[in-house]
Amino acid sequence: SQQGEEDPQALSIQEGENATMNCSYKTSINNLQWYRQNSGRGLVHLILIRSNEREKHSGRLRVTLDTSKKSSSLLITASRAADTASYFCATNTGRRALTFGSGTRLQVQP
Amino acid sequence: GAGVSQSPSNKVTEKGKDVELRCDPISGHTALYWYRQSLGQGLEFLIYFQGNSAPDKSGLPSDRFSAERTGGSVSTLTIQRTQQEDSAVYLCASSLAPMDSGNTIYFGEGSWLTVV
Numbered sequence: 001s002q003q004g005e006e007d008p009q010a011l012s013i014q015e016g017e018n019a020t021m022n023c024s025y026k027t028s029i030n031n032l033q034w035y036r037q038n039s040g041r042g043l044v045h046l047i048l049i050r051s052n053e054r055e056k057h058s059g060r061l062r063v064t065l066d067t068s069k070k071s072s073s074l075l076i077t078a079s080r081a082a083d084t085a086s087y088f089c090a091t092n093t094g095r096r097a098l099t100f101g102s103g104t105r106l107q108v109q110p
Numbered sequence: 111g112a113g114v115s116q117s118p119s120n121k122v123t124e125k126g127k128d129v130e131l132r133c134d135p136i137s138g139h140t141a142l143y144w145y146r147q148s149l150g151q152g153l154e155f156l157i158y159f160q161g162n163s164a165p166d167k168s169g170l171p172s173d174r175f176s177a178e179r180t181g182g183s184v185s186t187l188t189i190q191r192t193q194q195e196d197s198a199v200y201l202c203a204s205s206l207a208p209m210d211s212g213n214t215i216y217f218g219e220g221s222w223l224t225v226v
Contacts, residue, residue, distance in 0.1 A: 033214060042114075042201065042217040043153075088152060097143055097166065098215065100153035 005101050006089060012107040019076040021104040023089030024069075030092045032065055034074050037086045037103070046074075046087075081110040112136075114218035116202050122224045123192055131187045131221045135204030142185050143203045143215060144177055153201065159185060192225045199223070 007022045023032070031050045035043040049056045049065045049072065056063045062075040076083055086105045090098040115134040123129050135142050144156040155169035159179040170176070174192075179185040189196055199222050205215040 035217075041199070042219040043203075045214045045216070048214055090153075097155045097158045097169070099155065100145075102152035 006087070006104040008104060009102070010105045010107070012109065013079055014109050015079060015081055017079055019079050019083070019106055019108070021074045021087050021106070023072045023074070023101055025072075025089075025091050025101075026070065027091075027093055029067075030094050032063075032072050033090045033092070033098065034061075034063060034072075035088045035090060035100075037088065043088065076106075079106075079108045081108050084108045114202055114204050114216055116200075116218035116221050118221055119219065120222045120224075122226060125194060125225055126191055128188065128190045129192055129223060131189075131200050131202075131223070133185045133187070133202030133204075133218060135183065135185070135202070136216055139204035139206055139216075140182070141205040141207065141213075141215070142179055143205075144185070144187050145201045145203065146198045147201060147220075148198045156187070156200075189223075192223075194225050197223055197225045 005024050011019055013019050029051055031048055033048045034046045036046055037043045047058050047061055047063050049063050051067055060077045065072045084107050086103045088100050088103045090100045092098055114136055117132045121129055140161045142159040145153040146156055147153050157170055157177045158166040174190045177187045199220040201217055201220045203215040203217045205213045207213050
């Protein structure tokens with residue numbers, strides 16, 4: 001199975017609501033990253049959180065990391081229709097390539 | 111260039127034919143990665159190049175897949191004798207330095223391969 005597993009697989013919310021996505025992983029990590037993908041094309045890096053960090057903010061994004069539970073969450077506040085996309089977590093374990101989860105498909109209804 | 115460039119954007123090929131997918135990384139990026147993404151799935155690591163070091167080929171699914179990187183820049187992913195299960199988006203990415211230094215990677219828009 002994948003190193004990172006997102007939950008839920010799909011999420012539908014109304015514009016203005018908050019969206020929370022979770023990611024669990026299996027092995028120790030150096031850092032964890034969240035990416036966004038529109039329409040099955042290229043991924044865009046959103047935020048990186050290192051293993052010694054617990055929380056990080058970037059605009060409307062808030063990421064938490066709990067290394068004891070091997071889990072992370074991505075919170076998007078005050079969602080917009082333009083936030084509709086798939087969101088992936090990716091872990092850096094010290095090997096040379098990121099390992100991606102299967103993603104959460106977010107639909108924000110206007 | 112300003113970003114990672116991939117070509118072709120879309121490729122339809124007949125089963126059994128060979129295909130070549132090209133990736134131009136961001137100028138100055140020493141690390142280059144290939145991933146594969148099947149419809150609605152996550153990304154599957156294929157191969158990683160770092161400078162002049164031997165590539166990490168641990169993700170290549172079979173010996174029909176190969177990749178090279180010429181002059182430390184452009185990379186070509188070759189799939190020989192394509193099969194229908196090879197249909198996927200092939201994503202290339204590059205980073206300024208190796209991943210274990212904490213750098214983020216930048217993705218191209220992908221090459222959508224359909225084998226009929």
